[in-house]
Amino acid sequence: MISIEIKKFDKKISEVIVKGHANYSTKGKDIVCASATTIIIYSLNLIEKLGFKITYKLEEGYSKLVNDANSELVDKVFETMEFSFNSLYEEYPKNIYLKH
Secondary structure (H helix, E strand, O other), rough: OOOEEEEEEOOEEEEEEEEEEOOOOOOOOHHHHHHHHHHHHHHHHHHHHHHOEEEEEEEEEEEEOOOOOOOOOHHHHHHHHHHHHHHHHHHOOOOOEEEO
């Protein structure tokens, strides 16, 4: 199961932590893991393309993104990431634990 924790401070997303594996299918064919990874990588690429940098850590089965750019645009990227994870959870509730 993938554990997704979305931390907020003053109604703003301050941190996103994603741990584990979905176990929806075998490695390399797991669409839930691939979807979560895509959300993370796309968000990081978008933040960089917008000209910002954030603190993050990516490892096998673990990702942590810290919203430390002090930017309304980056805040919107984090909100979009939250929306995407919520949508993924609605489709695969047996494979994702989502904590706000």
